Amino acid sequence: MNSRAKRLVLPLGGALAAATMIGASLPATAQASTADPDVKSSALTPSGNAKAIAGYWTASKLKSATTYLADSTVSAKLTKTGAARAAADGKPGVVAPTGEEDKSAGQSKNVNLPITVGKVFFVDDKGQERWCSGSSVQSKYRNLVATAGHCVYDTDTNKPFGNFVFIPGYYQGKAPWGIYVGAKVNTHDDFTVYEDYDYDYAFVNVYNGIKQQPEKEVDYKTFKAHVDKGGVGRESATTVDFETYDKWTQKGGLGKVENVSSEDEVGPQYNGALAVAAETDKWTWEKVTGEVYGLKNDKVTLKGNELPQANWPKAGSKIETRVENVTKTEYDAYKGLGYRKIDAQGNYTITYYFVVKYIKKTASVKYVIFRHYISTVADAGRLGDNVGGQGFSWNQALGKKVFTFGYPTSAHLDGNKPYSGHTQKWCYGTTAAAPVVSAYKAEEHQAIKCAFTPGASGGPFLLQYKNSKRTGYLNGVVSLTLDSDGNKRYDRVTTPYFNGDTYGIYKHAANLWTGKLPA
Template sequence: MISRARHLLAAALGGALLVLPALTGIANAAASAAAGTTASAAAKVQSISLAKTAADVKRVADYWKPEKFKHADSYSPATPGTAAAKPTSAGGAAGPAAPGATRTTAVAKRAAGQLTAPALPRKGAPTGATMGKVFFRFGDKEYWCSASSVAARNRSVVATAGHCAYDPRQAKAADYWIFVPNPGPNGEQPMGIYVASSISLHEDWVGRGDYDYDYAFVTVHRGFSWVSKNGQYVMQDIGRLQDNVGGLGLELNRKPGTYSAASFGYPAGAQPDGSRPYDGKSLKMCREGRTIWNTAPPLDLQKGVQLQACDFSAGTSGGPWVIGYDQERRIGSLSGVNSLTWDRNGDKRYDAVSSPYFDTVTGAVYQRAATQNTPAKIT
């Protein structure tokens, strides 16, 4: 899906803004600087419309009839590469090569922390359903990735990898894009299906496939379930995503080395040695581990974050990195998404995964998705 030149180093797995108090002249200046940073970040966001109307939703839904999911195992886990190599930061917690590589101002750095808090479902649904799979098509081929629901003002936002929503080589967004929370091992959709309304991305992923921005926040329509009526499948509206499954919080500007995170996804692809320890049918977790900086200049990755001791393979692209994961309620805050996977020691087994650094610009992309409106009815 990405040009062959990018296959050299890695394989893909696939609320209000924070405002500083304005109580003094100094604080007012800081707030003005923060506003300028926010405005500059917002200017780099691109939104791409997909299914905008009820008729559009019906067209996508008809493509994903229940029998289609029976063949989900035959679809390809989306990946921008197939080779692995030792990342440049494998020796330790090195920072970006250049002082400005993190691309955040002093004000933005002080705004590190939670942008939006985790949210539990409203309707008494079981917790732990914020994570799932996205299915989509490029050309005439079906793909899938991992993804998660994120708490948002419109209660309708999904986070995933940029390469799970837009292919910069083709300059084309994915078609027939849907999110299925907590899918069953045989293609079941117990929490419904959510059709994408629009995709929000950073302009440098859209324009040149810069892996510093390999993330996407997707605004989805109200969900639906297929019900059998008079021998035919009929769409039944089940409400908004966050009301049904809850949403992860969102953390920004957290410096690698100062926090740990757990990574989640549905691994299915082969390891470099050809073995397949996972089948992609169930959610897996790389337990909470330390984070370090990671750079890979051939992929334009200047501010990646690496998570140690993780053997994820293709299929986990877009799966969430979670800070403060609550094992009992199965919820926490999003701090990254699976983007690239690494064989650090050359033993032909993946042993680390990396994410773009989630900073103020990431927050602007999320905010664009969180403020998009969708129709009140889809059926």
């Protein structure tokens, strides 16, 4: 904001408003009176990685992700001398919403919830899946999301978070309108450089939506090729009897035999010997010299060709590895011989290593077969074409009636937990001066009375929200949740004040094209 000198500050901020009211007679766009602000644009994901990032966010990961910055909430007493003070830096203006939506993401009392609102998901620098709230906003290429700056950009590491996506209309792990992968985040330089949360907003350009297709079973070769290209797949292991194992491997399916004892083992030329995969660790496997063999129909193969029994290699020879994509929970809990690794796309993987052994058909061992499944994705089209986009407003006067929407989840300070975080909620109130929160240098926030708890961060403040059309004008994003009277209950949510600088950031972002997703 032009009224403030740049300085080094710590989290959370915003401002107040003073200007004329939004009226139906105002033009669809207006020009900001201030000079162009410092725009910080940071790349998020190359288009070639977008489908892999969308595939990363499985339903289980969406449900298990936790809200971000739950500790960036405060108790702040509301006093006349402690109220935030901000002023418009020019004439007020608005940009009209993208379209008039008649689609529904559900209802709460008599308020029709906007499908433009959803969750943003990302992975923090510790590898934890996190989320905040966000909303689709009008833009030239129908590709823009508004959220809080701290929900996209990590001021501790000075770079954006990884695997960023937006899911409009999110509901209990579902993405009804697709998953939109972040391409570029646009923030004010005072936020990214000076950590000034009076600029705690971000406008993220996203690629076309990606919809996950129903999971299908495939052979291992197809599975491995899909996963090697960054696709999502899973491996299912089942213990079976010998007959089932034998039929499965005769058809080319993968399997292994466990609990092999010295009494069960035979040599490679033993009459009726079965070639089986015995698991070992990465380091033992790498020490073995010679060719890497395969197994098919209980026989040994080399470069895809089945070897006659007379040419079978000695026991302990290398068998090709197998890679499995797993959840973070499975990754952390895994204690087996496999090698754990997080790949370039952020997928959690376990690589299994095997050597060949030969056993008698009558051996009392455990037979395991592996089935393989992959998930594919399809282009769902542009965000704004699918769900619309809220309008935008700046330099608006204090004392306006607004709705705010989001996904609160954390408990109140007294331990009461009224929200799950899996469904969208709303508040309605009049904007007023927010308390000054010195710990976060929040000197220019406005607030409404609202009992949202953490999780709502990034959710929109909407002026003139029309219940029938589910659209209004974005006039803020949730930045702080406050307990202003010290009763251990959150009673206000705050937003940075949207002024001419904010419009400049928005205008820059609203004219950026993200390009097409590769086929």
